[in-house]
Amino acid sequence: MQTEEQVHYLLAKLPQLKTEIGKIIVGQEQVLEEVLITLLAGGHGLLEGVPGLAKTLLVRTLANATDCVFRRIQFTPDLMPTDILGTEILEEDHSTGKRFFKFNEGPVFANIVLADEINRTPPKTQAALLEAMQEFEITYAGKTYVLPRPFFILATQNPIEQAGTYPLPEAQLDRFLLYIRIQYPTEQEELSILANTTGTHQPEVKAALTSHDLVQLQKLVREVTISPDLVSYVNQLVRNTRSATTTVSMVKEYVRWGAGPRAGQALILTAKARALLHNRFSVTAPDIQTLAYPVLRHRIVTDFNAEAEEINTDRVVSELLKAIKLPKSSLK
Structure with missing residues (x-):
């Protein structure tokens, strides 16, 4: 149980977080709320929308506003599980001459992971994320490696291009806390996007939350x-x-x-x-x-x-x- 002072401190951070993200993301309030709910609940989100609706930008901005380690994985048909999880490489101890295997962590070892166009990779590679999403750890060569906390995967997929895609299996879909659909912006929002993104001014996003703050907020959610x-x-x-x-x-x-x-x-x-x-x-x-x-x-x-x-x-x-x-x- 957190003290009243800690609770007030954490709750004061949430409006700041929204403000920082709002510097870059215009409108899409419901989408932003659902993404933040997924993050606070300690789960993962699947974001579906046509190209050009700032799905990738939203995740990158969220990472900047939370001072978290961010990695982007572009899913392609030739992507292998080791490209996500990591792999062992053979190294040599120069002092003894002995060789040993060292595990090189893949991009999944981050706080916020963007799985971009997740349905463009075969089921074998999609399944590589199952253990990470459920257990917050991965197993490689019989060894278990714990992922950093907070750990949040936001996957994107395009609903209109089905050629060359692999629909996510039900077991994989069930691991996503929320399935978030992003719609076209309103006329006024689109006007603001055109006016604010085609000039020289580049807003600076400042970190409103630390990774430690996020972990504490996730604990606080369970006390509601x-x-x-x-x-x-x-x-x-x-x-x-x-x-x-x-x-x-x-x-x-x-x-x-x-x-x-x-x-x-x-x-x-x-x-x-x-x-x-x-x-x-x-x-x-x-x-x-x-x-x-x-x-x-x-x-x-x-x-x-x-x-x-x-x-x-x-x-x-x-x-x-x-x-x-x-x-x-x-x-x-």
């Missing part, structure tokens, strides 16, 4: 309270994504596989992070309802009927939120 009624509400939302246990007709008709228990954990944890981001120490129903979309959209697998009728997972989540009633305690 949530009522038993809202925990039960989250449980009902997740269980009703499964055709075998649902009462929602759209799920019975169009969903092949529902979300697992990890989805409920993710929904509660990210709701706590959102509450903290809004300077609250208890979760409210809107926190859960807002985050139901990025938490569940990649954990629900629809069938061919849904594809034929153009029913996507966001539509399913919308129906779930309508069908599952909020607890009476949250309506007071």
Whole structure:
């Protein structure tokens, strides 16, 4: 448990962080909030958007504003697991003449890792990130290497170019805390982008948080309270994504596989992070309802009927939120 002084110090840093990122990133407030929620909750994010929407710039700016070690990995069809994790090389001790293997750390050994266009590399290489994302460590040649903390992967993918891509397997998708969709900017935001990025002025981003601050904030997120009624509400939302246990007709008709228990954990944890981001120490129903979309959209697998009728997972989540009633305690 952190002292009141420490809590106030950490909470004061969050508006500063938003301000620094806002020097570079125009608009996209919902996307920025979801990225920060993922970071505060200690998870990883999958960011989807067409080219030119500043996905890479957002991650780089976040790293600059948090004074964290940043690495960018460009995923390509010929990328190998060792290009991500690292490899052993044979070295010689000049004093004794003995040879030994030394592990050279790959770019995954950083605080913030940008996995750019992750779906452009084969499943074998994608799978190299599974242990890192879940256990925050990697195993190479029988040895385990612990990754630095905080450790945050933000992967990007382009939804319009499917040639030469490899869809992420469900097991990999489930490791992402949030699936964040980035849309085109509004007319006013686009006007600001054009005016502010085509001149000589280059804003300087200053570090608002240290890596130690981030670790403390991630611990503070877990201290945010949530009522038993809202925990039960989250449980009902997740269980009703499964055709075998649902009462929602759209799920019975169009969903092949529902979300697992990890989805409920993710929904509660990210709701706590959102509450903290809004300077609250208890979760409210809107926190859960807002985050139901990025938490569940990649954990629900629809069938061919849904594809034929153009029913996507966001539509399913919308129906779930309508069908599952909020607890009476949250309506007071």
